[in-house]
Amino acid sequence: MERIKEVLRRKGVPASTPRICIYDYLLAQKTHPSAEMVYSALHPQMPALSRTTVYNTLRMLCDIGLVKQIPICEGDMRFDADISEHGHFWCRKCGRVIDIDAPHIATNQSHHEIGNVDEIQVVLIGTCHNCK
Ligand SMILES: [Zn+2]
Numbered sequence: 755m756e757r758i759k760e761v762l763r764r765k766g767v768p769a770s771t772p773r774i775c776i777y778d779y780l781l782a783q784k785t786h787p788s789a790e791m792v793y794s795a796l797h798p799q800m801p802a803l804s805r806t807t808v809y810n811t812l813r814m815l816c817d818i819g820l821v822k823q824i825p826i827c828e829g830d831m832r833f834d835a836d837i838s839e840h841g842h843f844w845c846r847k848c849g850r851v852i853d854i855d856a857p858h859i860a861t862n863q864s865h866h867e868i869g870n871v872d873e874i875q876v877v878l879i880g881t882c883h884n885c886k
C-alpha cells in the first residue's frame with residue numbers, strides 16, 4: 755500500500771482510497787479485468803465505490819502511464835498494470851486474456867509516414883485450450 759501511495763505521489767496524483775485500491779487490484783490480478791470486472795470485485799468491500807469512479811480512475815491510471823488499455827474486440831476494453839512490452843491472447847469463448855511474449859514488430863519507415871507510433875499492441879484472438 756505504501757509503495758502504491760508513493761508511486762501515485764511521484765506521478766503527481768493524490769493517493770485517494772479508490773485509486774490505491776483499484777491500482778492494487780490491477781497489480782495483483784493477471785486476468786486483465788474490464789472496468790466492470792474491477793467494479794464487481796471491489797464494490798462488496800467498498801460500497802461507496804461507483805462505476806463512474808472506477809471508469810475515471812482507470813482512465814487516469816492510463817493517462818499517467820501506470821496502466822495499459824488492451825483494446826479487445828466488441829468494445830470490451832481490458833486493463834493491465836503490467837506495462838512491460840508484451841502481447842495478449844484473447845479467448846473469444848471465455849473472454850480470458852493471457853499474456854504472451856510480444857512478437858517483435860519493428861516500426862519501419864512506412865509506419866512513420868502515417869504518423870508517430872507511441873505504442874504497439876499485439877492481440878491474438880482465438881480459442882484457448884480450456885474451451886476447445
Ligand atoms: Zn477460453
Ligand SMILES: [Zn+2]
Pocket residue numbers: 786834836840841842852853
Ligand atoms: Zn498483459
